[in-house]
Amino acid sequence: MKKLNLVLLSALFLFAITSCSGEDPATEQQDVSEIPETLLDQALEDVEYLASDELEGRRTGTEGNRMAQDYIENRFESLGLQTFGESYRHLFDHTNRRTNEEFTDAVNLIGYIEGSANQDRYIVVTAHYDHLGISDGEIYNGADDNASGTGGLMAAAAYFTDNQPENSIMFIAFDAEEQGLGGARYFVENPVVSLEDMVLNINMDMISTNFEDELYAVGTYHYPYLKPMIEEYTADASIDVLFGYDSDEWDQDWTLSSDHGPFHQQGVPFVYFGVEDHDHYHAPTDTFENINPEFYRNSVRTIIRVIEGFDRDLDSVVEQSDR
Numbered sequence: 001m002k003k004l005n006l007v008l009l010s011a012l013f014l015f016a017i018t019s020c021s022g023e024d025p026a027t028e029q030q031d032v033s034e035i036p037e038t039l040l041d042q043a044l045e046d047v048e049y050l051a052s053d054e055l056e057g058r059r060t061g062t063e064g065n066r067m068a069q070d071y072i073e074n075r076f077e078s079l080g081l082q083t084f085g086e087s088y089r090h091l092f093d094h095t096n097r098r099t100n101e102e103f104t105d106a107v108n109l110i111g112y113i114e115g116s117a118n119q120d121r122y123i124v125v126t127a128h129y130d131h132l133g134i135s136d137g138e139i140y141n142g143a144d145d146n147a148s149g150t151g152g153l154m155a156a157a158a159y160f161t162d163n164q165p166e167n168s169i170m171f172i173a174f175d176a177e178e179q180g181l182g183g184a185r186y187f188v189e190n191p192v193v194s195l196e197d198m199v200l201n202i203n204m205d206m207i208s209t210n211f212e213d214e215l216y217a218v219g220t221y222h223y224p225y226l227k228p229m230i231e232e233y234t235a236d237a238s239i240d241v242l243f244g245y246d247s248d249e250w251d252q253d254w255t256l257s258s259d260h261g262p263f264h265q266q267g268v269p270f271v272y273f274g275v276e277d278h279d280h281y282h283a284p285t286d287t288f289e290n291i292n293p294e295f296y297r298n299s300v301r302t303i304i305r306v307i308e309g310f311d312r313d314l315d316s317v318v319e320q321s322d323r
Helices: 002-020 037-050 063-079 143-162 184-187 226-233 260-265 293-312 312-323
Strands: 089-095 102-113 118-128 132-135 139-140 165-175 198-204 214-218 240-243 270-274
Touching: 037 102, 037 143, 037 293, 063 102, 063 143, 089 184, 102 143, 102 184, 118 143, 118 184, 118 293, 118 312, 132 165, 139 214, 139 312, 143 165, 143 198, 165 293, 184 260, 198 260, 198 293, 198 312, 214 226, 214 293, 226 240, 226 293, 226 312, 270 293
Parallel strands: 118 165, 118 198, 198 270, 214 240
Antiparallel strands: 089 102, 102 165, 132 139, 214 270
């Protein structure tokens, strides 16, 4: 009888050690859905179409830009994203501060997925779809800049359509970024929900053309509590996620260089994903043929994982940002 009690006590002791040696297994291994390869295939198809000669560079106010609007709107509809108001389209006027050129028919496209737990708290995922158009008879296709980010935006929307987030996620395809961040500036001045309800902006701009497997996550200089979170979410990524380009310690400071800038100026924390400048930047050679498809697939996959992680841990962002 003593021997039986000893065996039983030993078993109970081992169980207790196992139970206390770490966190609950349910929290130790997060329930993460696979990102389907078909979703990444579709993202590449999106980039190929948006960067095709047919759209003539998608300059704000042109027919090619309107074709891009139609395409994105159809994708939003097919995914079943909800609208703010009657349409995904939010029209605005914009004047380029540098050139004084006026645009009277610019369009942001906005949809959202309602969160399962916090409907009135938003992660805002953004990418601009406009580019430079035609100059001196040459089409500036803008595959990396920024058909790639737009494809990533729609891929993220597709993923979270099938995997409902805890918090609401807003998806915005901005217009007139190349004309002085026009779409983003208009949005933060005329938000569809209170800026106080926007906990975090994740912006994608140029995420496909890099042959060293390096993607930058910009913004943690300003919001240092985001860095360890991103490091955790990207620990198993197939690419190297680097930090920088967000202070005067670097030769370039990207803090205000894309659509995340107006969010930052309004006090909304941001993470901007992008690659370093390359030979095809703002050149007619920024074509679909010159992106790195495998790197792009891994970039999109990584960014979706980051969004998923922030959705899971958004309480921590709220606490540390006082939003």
